[in-house]
């Protein structure tokens with residue numbers, strides 16, 4: 026496969042102004058008629074050939090301006106169709122046949138159960154008809170869907186329905202018109218036996234919008250939360266960004282087979298059912314919050330992505346980074362803001378840092394790719410969002426909002442670049458953002474080594490910051506970035522933020538300093554007491570910040586930092602230092618000794634009188650094994666697991682009464698609501714229960730069993746089931762799993778949870794369970810949710826996936842090889858854990874590489890080829 030380069034970008038030779046489509050739906054032989062209104066691009070020369078993308082299409086007829094073309098007047102290739110000679114403006118009619126039921130890749134038009142549905146981003150439309158399948162070709166669409174009236178009573182597409190009627194042979198049709206020009210990746214079609222839940226929304230200018238959520242009948246009781254979330258998101262976007270919805274109808278459809286979470290097709294969002302359906306009995310608090318965030322994310326794309334879209338796929342973060350930033354801000358506003366930030370950063374530092382340090386590391390705006398489907402990554406989405414967040418912080422909210430307004434008005438209806446976005450921010454703020462642009466082109470996580478000294482005699486604190494970005498594949502030399510470092514200096518006597526004076530300028534008590542050089546010194550004057558610095562508050566930049574904090578410093582910050590995020594982070598750093606010692610002790614076969622400073626810090630937290638239970642729950646949560654691994658030079662999965670377990674059990678033994686008191690104080694019997702206060706109390710209670718259950722004493726076991734049996738809500742039930750399943754006692758695990766599996770056998774989304782819980786247990790039988798469960802009737806290799814729930818979850822089970830006999834790696838490679846043919850996008854994603862081989866000991870490295878080689882020997886899809894080649898480069 027060939028790489029595509031950003032530097033080769035040229036506008037399309039021909040653009041489509043209007044697209045007329047007719048689908049005659051049939052599972053094995055759907056006919057698609059397309060009439061494209063084409064015209065030469067003003068920037069391209071006359072006489073150029075017309076090239077249309079097309080894959081897996083059987084051409085039935087083709088005519089140009091009404092004249093049927095002979096076989097010598099066009100050429101068909103594996104990639105598409107070429108006509109050497111065309112006029113400056115013309116109509117092209119094609120008819121193709123496609124087979125939705127054979128489409129297991131879930132790109133283009135495919136079947137999900139009895140439904141037909143589409144997924145066109147990034148390049149799925151070329152599997153529907155011949156078309157210039159690129160985001161800078163924007164057309165209005167008119168779509169007629171024809172289908173069997175009995176089995177497909179509902180026929181949906183983008184825009185507004187303008188005509189419907191009966192046809193011979195029990196068929197019917199609906200015609201949809203979308204007045205907003207859009208790239209074909211935003212095209213959507215859904216047909217099936219669906220039911221709707223309807224609501225209304227009045228926009229800020231007083232327009233009435235009909236909101237519909239379409240689901241299969243058995244899911245009708247699971248849409249309330251998504252609908253409420255949608256309305257909240259619509260209002261929030263009006264109030265926060267001045268963005269109003271622009272059609273009379275907004276539809277969401279839930280489908281069971283979907284490669285990602287959801288898709289923002291114009292007026293017709295298609296959702297993975299896991300990302301839209303909720304019910305207290307079947308979904309956890311985390312799932313409720315995830316649904317809220319994804320509904321908002323897809324809705325926000327209506328402006329950041331649809332009205333203003335990407336010029337080419339290298340600009341993907343233009344829409345994704347900005348939209349993730351918008352959905353994060355929304356979730357922070359409607360839930361607990363500090364907890365949202367802690368959750369986002371924990372995930373980011375664990376998963377994106379690992380991606381940025383591995384063989385698939387790439388800039389937020391990549392400069393080449395083989396398969397764009399491989400670039401829907403944490404770097405494009407989450408690091409892209411962190412860059413937008415830095416911009417917001419650099420220019421301030423008011424200028425950011427002016428820049429956003431400018432961007433939406435200047436580029437409405439256009440396909441643009443990341444420069445266009447940043448230029449609007451520069452113009453609105455008057456700031457020079459040239460150096461800042463490096464964030465988009467340089468891969469790798471910058472590291473800042475910081476140290477500081479307090480000079481008593483001069484009452485000065487000298488802070489020295491040194492930045493460097495490690496080499497990443499294809500990028501050995503890095504330039505200094507513009508890094509905003511938000512900080513406070515916490516007085517060691519007062520425990521309060523000291524007034525900051527830098528170069529004679531008073532900055533208040535919490536300020537942003539700008540690191541632009543490789544090394545910079547900042548001298549804060551007029552400090553009457555020695556401080557402990559609180560650096561990169563709120564994770565002000567996506568960097569690793571090293572400062573030689575003592576454990577006393579960290580305990581001090583944990584108790585005194587005015588920044589909630591850094592208070593939490595100080596606790597994490599303190600725990601990590603203790604864990605480091607214990608990991609070393611485990612490796613050296615030396616007795617493990619618990620650090621009392623951690624115990625004392627936890628005691629203080631447990632007995633403190635905080636009303637922020639959500640943050641407290643986060644503070645009491647130890648760094649995950651994955652995050653601990655990120656900090657280690659070489660990952661020793663067994664030592665990490667043993668050390669973390671030791672800390673947990675030591676805390677549980679010493680602070681048993683305190684944990685018990687917290688558990689009991691947060692028991693509730695009010696009826697379930699996914700509301701911040703309730704969620705906070707549940708998470709605090711469940712963190713306490715994890716500690717109590719970690720020592721498996723009689724009371725911990727009894728409380729866990731009681732919580733499981735009470736069946737109060739899925740958050741509590743799932744947590745209890747996880748604790749029982751992950752305990753050392755199969756006599757607790759097996760009956761609970763059996764009861765749960767029987768009770769929920771009819772609900773695919775709950776069965777996904779049942780799969781994941783079992784295969785993430787630390788006991789040695791996890792791998793055998795995976796193999797056994799792959800034959801379970803509820804499992805299917807062609808359903809991405811099932812693959813993620815079983816195989817994906819197992820690959821996160823660090824002690825078992827990394828078994829020294831290599832069986833975990835082999836199992837994953839076997840599945841990747843099968844999925845390479847069935848669903849290349851999912852196959853390529855699944856390989857990720859194997860690509861991280863360099864982080865492990867030599868034995869494991871060899872085993873992992875051997876599996877990658879075994880995959881490489883297959884006839885590979887471009888998706889899997891690209892990932893494996895990078896991993897073995």
Ligand code: HT7
Nearest residue numbers: 146147284285287288289323401
């Ligand atoms: N913009 C959407 C991306 C997406 C996607 C990409 C590749 C293959 C399947 C896909 N499904 C959805 C989702 C989003 O970011 O909102």
Ligand code: ZN
Nearest residue numbers: 322326345348
């Ligand atoms: Zn998105």
